Amino acid sequence: EPEVTQTPSHQVTQMGQEVILRCVPISNHLYFYWYRQILGQKVEFLVSFYNNEISEKSEIFDDQFSVERPDGSNFTLKIRSTKLEDSAMYFCASSEMGTLNSPLHFGNGTRLTVT
């Protein structure tokens, strides 16, 4: 069964550094998402992306975050200048459509540790 792939599984970075988290969504899917889960807290929506632009973003997704689909397969989340509070598990997801009948398929996540 096709799956969403995320790399790396664990990323350690120093405060103030830029980090790029990578995702390969399922190939025929058109909608892409990033979620994050700070340890011990809820899984939170960050952003959704469709047709090469952001379709929705949360209040968490401020100017230090950006997303990109640089080629036909990758979907990336960039954090420009990481802070300690960005330490979390980041989940990528994709869906075939944006409707409720089109479920989200999640990757295994990237654990980001900012020191």
Added chain:
Amino acid sequence: GDSVTQMEGPVTLSEEAFLTINCTYTATGYPSLFWYVQYPGEGLQLLLKATKADDKGSNKGFEATYRKETTSFHLEKGSVQVSDSAVYFCALRLDGTSGSRLTFGEGTQLTVNP
């Protein structure tokens, strides 16, 4: 805003015990409701869903019924197995929004002992 509240965990049960994980929600519209499961070292997987009131979602012996009057979607299983040990997330999603977001509960860690 929209939110989901799950019963506090962790939950520890013996094999073949009955499981209930409570979930209640608040939403501005008419949401669809979901349970996701995360096995150790893996991503979130859709376990079951219900899209309208009184619908029952079921999968792998798990069930949940969409109760609009009590705004609840409690997860149940009659006889748990060790392999059910995982974190369970209740979530809602609202219709009418392109690429509509999932709103998750806190997650409930379930451990089933042999």
